[in-house]
Amino acid sequence: MENALEITGLCKQYKGFALKDVSFTLPSGCVMGFIGENGAGKTTTIKAILNLIHRDAGSICLLGQDNIADERAVKERIGVVLEDGCFLNTMNARQVDVLMGKAYRNWHSEQFFDFLKRFGIDTGKKIKDYSKGMRMKVNIAAAMSHDAELLLMDEPTSGLDPVVRDEVLDLFYDFMQDEGHSILLSSHITSDLDKIADYITFIHQGRIVLSEPRDVLLDTYGVLHCTAEQLAALDPSAVRGKRVGAFGCEALVRRDGVPANWTVDPVNIEQMMLFLTRGENAK
Numbered sequence: 001m002e003n004a005l006e007i008t009g010l011c012k013q014y015k016g017f018a019l020k021d022v023s024f025t026l027p028s029g030c031v032m033g034f035i036g037e038n039g040a041g042k043t044t045t046i047k048a049i050l051n052l053i054h055r056d057a058g059s060i061c062l063l064g065q066d067n068i069a070d071e072r073a074v075k076e077r078i079g080v081v082l083e084d085g086c087f088l089n090t091m092n093a094r095q096v097d098v099l100m101g102k103a104y105r106n107w108h109s110e111q112f113f114d115f116l117k118r119f120g121i122d123t124g125k126k127i128k129d130y131s132k133g134m135r136m137k138v139n140i141a142a143a144m145s146h147d148a149e150l151l152l153m154d155e156p157t158s159g160l161d162p163v164v165r166d167e168v169l170d171l172f173y174d175f176m177q178d179e180g181h182s183i184l185l186s187s188h189i190t191s192d193l194d195k196i197a198d199y200i201t202f203i204h205q206g207r208i209v210l211s212e213p214r215d216v217l218l219d220t221y222g223v224l225h226c227t228a229e230q231l232a233a234l235d236p237s238a239v240r241g242k243r244v245g246a247f248g249c250e251a252l253v254r255r256d257g258v259p260a261n262w263t264v265d266p267v268n269i270e271q272m273m274l275f276l277t278r279g280e281n282a283k
């Protein structure tokens with residue numbers, strides 16, 4: 001089956017920041033969590049995928065189509081949720097429905113209003129008068145009401161309370177029951193990714209540090225508690241990040257890079273992110 005998303009050698013230079021040779025692949029039928037610290041380059045990458053910003057180099061293939069040459073056709077097949085929202089603040093939900101009906105051949109009004117009802121959204125209010133969470137819900141409802149095969153979402157669960165977040169994750173789960181569907185979502189809420197992500201891609205200072213199936217990552221890496229001498233004896237390539245304290249060291253290590261009789265504790269996505277972005281070896 002084709003890949004839902006293939007990014008190869010993406011570069012974008014801003015003053016003081018650059019995306020550097022960003023490459024990763026989201027296989028069709030999978031959910032990828034795209035994570036990294038504030039300012040790591042997640043939104044910039046998503047905007048480049050959507051051709052909302054000019055890239056300096058690289059290529060991006062969405063659902064087997066080029067993101068620029070086939071932009072119009074491929075955008076029909078993608079549901080988008082952006083951090084700042086996709087609609088004018090002065091619009092209300094009914095106007096969003098009209099706009100989306102004009103933009104998408106497969107727009108399903110009824111489905112959109114069903115989602116809004118489920119989310120408890122007052123459809124007469126203007127977007128600017130919604131809370132942050134409500135605005136996000138309108139965007140998610142819109143992204144999921146035109147038969148998209150791929151959802152590209154920038155922090156879709158931020159600003160949602162835990163109950164609604166769970167409800168939204170259930171929607172994503174339902175969406176993924178079709179094996180041709182895929183999701184790329186950026187998030188700081190790593191517990192959400194623990195629930196739904198098949199793949200994790202870490203970006204740090206504009207570079208991809210890791211992009212692998214979540215299970216492989218969690219099996220491959222672990223946290224080692226040891227002395228400075230033990231840490232120094234390891235092959236540096238086995239150590240992806242470390243914290244050295246007065247009473248010992250903690251390191252994110254490849255399990256196959258440490259002696260078999262040393263204890264390596266399981267790691268979760270949040271701990272990995274901290275080691276990869278803040279640890280002394282973060283690279």
Ligand code: ATP
Pocket residue numbers: 014015016017036037038039040041042043044045
């Ligand atoms: P966050 O988690 O805070 O949303 P992010 O990973 O999405 O962060 P980006 O929004 O991609 O990060 O920003 C990456 C860097 O690019 C930041 O340093 C930001 O200031 C810079 N940047 C983004 N857009 C522009 C722009 N139009 N002009 C100049 N710099 C920009």
